[in-house]
Amino acid sequence: MWEKIEMLDFKYCIKPFISSDTCGDSAFFSKCKDSYLLFIGDLGGHSNKELSIISSEIKKSLEKNKEKNIYELFELINNLNGVKEYGLAFFLGRVNEKIEILQYIAIGNIKLNLLRKKNIKNLKKQDGFLGFQIPENIENNLLKLKNNDKILICTDGVDSFKDKIISFLSLHSLEESVKYISDKYSLKKDDALVSILEFKQKETFNNIEIPTFKREEIHFNTISETAYENHVNTEVSLKELDKSYFFSSIDNSLNSREKLSQILNYLNFDSLKYVKVKTIILEVLSLSTNKFDIYISTEVLQIKTLIKEVFVKKLTPIIGLEKHFLDKEKNLLIINYPLSNKIETNSSKHNKLKEMINLGLDKNSYKMYKIDEEKNRLLTKQSKLAALGEMIGAIAHQWRQPLNELAIRIQKIKYAHKNNKINDSYIKEFLKENMMTIEFMSNTIDDFRNFFKNEKQKSVFNVRTAIEHVIDIQTCQLNEHNIKITIEGDDFDIYGLKNEFMQVILNLINNSKDAFFKNKIINPMIKIDIRENKISLEDNAGGINKKDISRVFEPYFTTKNTDENTGIGLYMSKIIIEDNMNGELKIENKNNGIEITILLGDIQ
Amino acid sequence: MNFQINSTSDLKLTLSLIKQYIKNNISDTILMNELLILVSEIIYNIRKFSQEGTVDISIKEDYFFIKAKDNGKGFAKKTEQSILEGYSTANSLGLGLPSIIRICDELEIITSNTGTYIECGKKLKC
Numbered sequence: 189m190w191e192k193i194e195m196l197d198f199k200y201c202i203k204p205f206i207s208s209d210t211c212g213d214s215a216f217f218s219k220c221k222d223s224y225l226l227f228i229g230d231l232g233g234h235s236n237k238e239l240s241i242i243s244s245e246i247k248k249s250l251e252k253n254k255e256k257n258i259y260e261l262f263e264l265i266n267n268l269n270g271v272k273e274y275g276l277a278f279f280l281g282r283v284n285e286k287i288e289i290l291q292y293i294a295i296g297n298i299k300l301n302l303l304r305k306k307n308i309k310n311l312k313k314q315d316g317f318l319g320f321q322i323p324e325n326i327e328n329n330l331l332k333l334k335n336n337d338k339i340l341i342c343t344d345g346v347d348s349f350k351d352k353i354i355s356f357l358s359l360h361s362l363e364e365s366v367k368y369i370s371d372k373y374s375l376k377k378d379d380a381l382v383s384i385l386e387f388k389q390k391e392t393f394n395n396i397e398i399p400t401f402k403r404e405e406i407h408f409n410t411i412s413e414t415a416y417e418n419h420v421n422t423e424v425s426l427k428e429l430d431k432s433y434f435f436s437s438i439d440n441s442l443n444s445r446e447k448l449s450q451i452l453n454y455l456n457f458d459s460l461k462y463v464k465v466k467t468i469i470l471e472v473l474s475l476s477t478n479k480f481d482i483y484i485s486t487e488v489l490q491i492k493t494l495i496k497e498v499f500v501k502k503l504t505p506i507i508g509l510e511k512h513f514l515d516k517e518k519n520l521l522i523i524n525y526p527l528s529n530k531i532e533t534n535s536s537k538h539n540k541l542k543e544m545i546n547l548g549l550d551k552n553s554y555k556m557y558k559i560d561e562e563k564n565r566l567l568t569k570q571s572k573l574a575a576l577g578e579m580i581g582a583i584a585h586q587w588r589q590p591l592n593e594l595a596i597r598i599q600k601i602k603y604a605h606k607n608n609k610i611n612d613s614y615i616k617e618f619l620k621e622n623m624m625t626i627e628f629m630s631n632t633i634d635d636f637r638n639f640f641k642n643e644k645q646k647s648v649f650n651v652r653t654a655i656e657h658v659i660d661i662q663t664c665q666l667n668e669h670n671i672k673i674t675i676e677g678d679d680f681d682i683y684g685l686k687n688e689f690m691q692v693i694l695n696l697i698n699n700s701k702d703a704f705f706k707n708k709i710i711n712p713m714i715k716i717d718i719r720e721n722k723i724s725l726e727d728n729a730g731g732i733n734k735k736d737i738s739r740v741f742e743p744y745f746t747t748k749n750t751d752e753n754t755g756i757g758l759y760m761s762k763i764i765i766e767d768n769m770n771g772e773l774k775i776e777n778k779n780n781g782i783e784i785t786i787l788l789g790d791i792q
Numbered sequence: 793m794n795f796q797i798n799s800t801s802d803l804k805l806t807l808s809l810i811k812q813y814i815k816n817n818i819s820d821t822i823l824m825n826e827l828l829i830l831v832s833e834i835i836y837n838i839r840k841f842s843q844e845g846t847v848d849i850s851i852k853e854d855y856f857f858i859k860a861k862d863n864g865k866g867f868a869k870k871t872e873q874s875i876l877e878g879y880s881t882a883n884s885l886g887l888g889l890p891s892i893i894r895i896c897d898e899l900e901i902i903t904s905n906t907g908t909y910i911e912c913g914k915k916l917k918c
Contacts, residue, residue, distance in 0.1 A: 223872075259869040284875065291871045312902060325904035328868035332899035380798060442802075731822070 193390045196224050196283055199362040200383030201370040205234040205345070212239035212274070213343045213381035220254045223284045225261075226385060230298060230343040232275035232317070234379045242270030245474060259328060260283055262293050266318055275319040279341050281385075288333045288389060292324060298348060301333070303338040306358065308351045311339070335389040342368075347373040347381030362386055426513035426522045429490045433533060436546050438469060439479040443548045445470075450545050455489060456529055465525065466493070468506055472521075473501045486533055489525040494518070537682040546760045564763075571760040575691060578698065583632060586587050589664070590625045597622060632661075649686040652679040653720055658693045666697075670712060671703060673697070677718040684769045692761040692773075696725050696784055699757065700749060703729035703781075721788045727781040740775060797835055797862075807832055810849060817851050817918060823918035826895050827856055830912060833888045838862045841881075842907065856914045866903035 204211035212231035217224065228251055231239045249264055252526060256264075258280055265278070270278020281288070294313035302309045311331065316323045338357065349369060357365045366382050374380030382676055426515070436451060438444045448469060452462050468482050469491065476495050483490040500507075500514050500521055503697055512523040544554040597618065605609050652675065659666070659673055666673060682689075697714065704712040707730040715726045732740065739745045741762045758775075765773040765786055772787040794811055795806050809829050811824075818824050832850065838845035842864025850857050873879045877890045893899060898913035 257869065257872050259871070284872070287875050287900075291876050293877070299913075312900070325906045326868060327902050328866075328871050330871060330899070330901040330903070332893060332896070483890065596908040670846065 195388040197362055197386045199366045201366045203370055203374045203380045205379045209240045210235045210237055211379045212244035213379040215383055216250050219252055223282050224280045228341045228383055229276055229278040245270055258293055272319045273735045277315045290331045290333055294331050296380055297344040299342040301340040303354050333387045337387045339385040343381040344376035345375050347375050355512050426524055429485050432433055433483045433485045435482045435542055437479045437481055438574045447545050454541055471506055486530050487527055492522050495521050548748050560780050587629055590629050593625050646684055648681050648683050650681050654686055654690050658690050675712045675716045680720055688764045692764050695757040695761050700727040700729050723786040725784045729781045731777040731782055793849045795847045797838045804868050833892050834860045837888055854916045856916055859911045861909045863907040866905050866908045868903050
């Protein structure tokens with residue numbers, strides 16, 4: 189292990205204005221546990237006994253607290269009464285024994301220079317004066333030191349020497365150099381302090397460890413390859429958690445990283461475990477493109493991914509001693525993390541969080557999403573009720589005539605009986621006619637009932653047949669208004685929700701029917717054309733007003749006046765076609781009416 | 793080359809652009825990797841600790857310079873710990889700053905509670 193041995197030397201020389209016990213300039217250099225602390229101060233004024241007392245105070249405070257951070261030392265000094273009274277310009281710095289960095293705070297009129305390789309450069313410091321004008325933000329500076337660097341720190345009682353001293357310094361010792369500068373450049377009108385900090389570095393080969401921040405919990409586990417073999421091929425194999433515990437998937441995308449953070453925060457992992465899990469997942473993802481599946485049971489977090497054995501071996505140092513198992517046949521890596529708190533996987537809190545994380549939403553967006561979802565659900569319910577209302581109207585309408593027929597025939601019995609017409613053939617005829625009527629009424633109920641079943645299962649169905657079915661149900665109404673309906677074209681099957689599709693067609697036909705009535709159209713006609721994946725419905729009902737046509741798909745928008753018209757029909761139809769069936773629903777004015785086009789996607 | 797880093801920046805893209813730039817100017821792979829680590833550590837530190845920052849990269853007279861500035865909280869109160877390995881305030885491994893110190897030849901950092909400015913130089917030829 190290459191070690192850099194640092195050697196710091198510090199020499200200084202003070203020329204007080206009058207005497208050393210009235211001098212406001214001071215220097216303090218001390219070895220601490222792992223570092224060297226350096227302080228140079230210039231109290232405001234000179235020829236004052238107080239100043240040297242305050243300087244001693246500062247040095248005492250530094251000596252007492254020298255292991256503290258520079259920032260804390262600065263605060264201590266800043267709070268001394270003497271400093272507040274007279275003001276202080278200062279340099280406070282530290283060099284760690286083994287890291288070649290000079291860290292310092294320097295405020296005020298102190299001359300700060302770096303002499304490196306025959307070049308003099310000003311080092312950064314802040315303007316101000318402790319006690320009078322403290323900078324708002326205290327800057328801490330870090331400077332990487334190089335072998336033979338010399339830091340020159342002088343108080344303002346020393347005139348600037350620029351680069352005139354370079355040659356002298358390169359040929360003389362530190363002590364001589366300090367004396368030289370002091371003799372030649374100290375101004376007679378003030379206390380003057382000249383100091384030089386010299387940094388030397390030697391590289392040697394040594395078995396020394398790198399200084400680290402003592403964090404007890406980190407164990408660096410190194411597992412040799414044989415140990416790995418033993419570790420992974422143990423009899424104890426990890427069982428995959430049941431699919432119902434699946435929570436989410438993590439892949440290489442940016443969103444996934446957010447997801448992962450959300451999940452680990454939810455599980456309340458302490459920062460160390462958090463980093464470990466995150467590191468493993470991200471390292472694996474950088475090696476392979478497969479995603480990680482995250483399973484959460486009441487007591488365990490299980491992460492799974494497909495990954496080749498050769499990669500798992502590379503990752504052993506990172507996975508360490510976590511319980512993990514590689515199914516070599518399936519190339520499946522499973523790692524289990526026991527949870528510190530039990531998770532209720534059935535609670536609504538858990539499921540809501542799962543939905544939120546998988547949608548990639550934050551708390552607020554998720555709230556809005558749920559509100560929207562509820563709104564849509566209510567809207568669907570309303571629309572169904574409205575459609576139901578329409579259907580009940582249709583049933584009533586469909587039954588009115590048959591009921592009349594039944595009533596008439598039943599009443600006729602009285603007269604038939606009076607006139608002795610009731611015989612076997614009369615009874616036979618009577619039964620036949622009435623049963624037919626009753627069957628017709630019964631079929632109506634079945635038709636409507638099937639129509640209304642809440643269908644969640646998609647199926648393959650024939651479009652033409654479905655449309656014809658709807659027309660059948662509507663026959664009485666259509667005939668009453670003399671509406672001619674034709675179906676033309678090819679035919680095709682689609683995969684979707686049959687009943688919902690039929691609801692859409694019903695809605696469209698009803699809309700046309702209402703328009704025919706409102707506009708008193710003489711020869712009402714609906715033409716339905718079926719092509720591959722495209723259904724169009726044309727009518728001659730007079731079309732829609734230009735100002736309204738862009739709004740017809742809005743919920744609650746209606747151009748009809750009657751109370752029954754809720755304005756939900758086209759909105760729901762659009763949702764059914766576009767969201768549930770991945771299609772498109774368009775409406776345009778054409779000729780004397782409108783043309784509605786339904787485009788349907790391929791079978792999925 | 794100048795970059796803005798903020799919470800929505802695509803760091804992967806930024807780093808690959810920088811990699812290209814470095815590749816075009818340097819053929820030594822070890823050196824190139826060191827520079828990438830340097831740049832990557834600095835950029836990720838900006839992202840981790842501050843809302844936004846800027847990074848400036850240049851190659852002048854055999855020296856690779858990177859100057860970065862952010863408006864985070866800085867580490868003025870904890871400089872002694874921050875240069876040690878294993879110290880992290882952001883739940884990470886704490887190897888960033890020590891690595892930067894090791895890799896670069898010249899390094900100056902000014903940090904205060906309004907942000908951090910870092911200037912690194914690395915010699916390109918031995």
